[in-house]
Amino acid sequence: MEERTQGILLHTRPVGEADLIVHFYTTDYGRLTLKARSAKKSKRRFAGLLESFSRHFIAFERKRAGWPVLLRLEPVEMYTDLRNDLGAFAAASYASELVLKLTEEGDVNRDIFDLLTAFVSYHTETPLSPKSLSRFKLRLLEDLGLLPNWDNCMDCGSPYNTEETFRFELGQGGILCRSCSHRYTRTTHPLHPNTRLMLIYLQNRQALHVPEPLPWGEALRLLNLRFNHLMGFPPRSRGFLYQMNPALPADSNDTT
Numbered sequence: 001m002e003e004r005t006q007g008i009l010l011h012t013r014p015v016g017e018a019d020l021i022v023h024f025y026t027t028d029y030g031r032l033t034l035k036a037r038s039a040k041k042s043k044r045r046f047a048g049l050l051e052s053f054s055r056h057f058i059a060f061e062r063k064r065a066g067w068p069v070l071l072r073l074e075p076v077e078m079y080t081d082l083r084n085d086l087g088a089f090a091a092a093s094y095a096s097e098l099v100l101k102l103t104e105e106g107d108v109n110r111d112i113f114d115l116l117t118a119f120v121s122y123h124t125e126t127p128l129s130p131k132s133l134s135r136f137k138l139r140l141l142e143d144l145g146l147l148p149n150w151d152n153c154m155d156c157g158s159p160y161n162t163e164e165t166f167r168f169e170l171g172q173g174g175i176l177c178r179s180c181s182h183r184y185t186r187t188t189h190p191l192h193p194n195t196r197l198m199l200i201y202l203q204n205r206q207a208l209h210v211p212e213p214l215p216w217g218e219a220l221r222l223l224n225l226r227f228n229h230l231m232g233f234p235p236r237s238r239g240f241l242y243q244m245n246p247a248l249p250a251d252s253n254d255t256t
């Protein structure tokens, strides 16, 4: 039986002599992996539509065994401009990789579809900035149900205060008071009060009432480290992202 949905193409990889495995993030099925028969052998098989981040109406069919099979694509948006802008292309690659690696097959989450679509569309016209990247990551954490609690120590519950040195815990994504942080020797990261404040404002979509210069380097480093923990390793597209967006604050120390 034919099924239909709309999806954004996250990634393709060759399988066997002639076929491609194609990962989409869809409105109705969440992450959806399909086999595109003969798509490796012949680009014309899907009329050259299997481009990264392109958005389509998808017709597919489930099989008794193996991946469901892609039948047809009807393009909604190809984002051809992205292919002429390596900075934006790298940003979309990076965002797609996070969605691919942090979602489960069939786990439906319309907010993630909307988030990724909005991020890709936005960067066809606007260069990537530390703000747009940090916002994407916080929204993705929110959509995954993983937003940090910035107000209380995740172990003892004591409220945040600036008198004490709180740290950020990368494994669970929360904050730790000074005495509790001793129990997490390898997975904590310093948390500067202004970095914490800025991330809270970003998360709440508020104006960033933080003294200049805004701590973008530190905010990105903290988010990067948290995502590395979630994924178990740094994203493969990370090097490409920073290479193609040299204005992003350097964060060479985020690979632990």
Ligand SMILES: [Zn+2]
Pocket: 153, 154, 155, 156, 157, 158, 176, 177, 178, 179, 180, 181
């Ligand atoms: Zn505590």
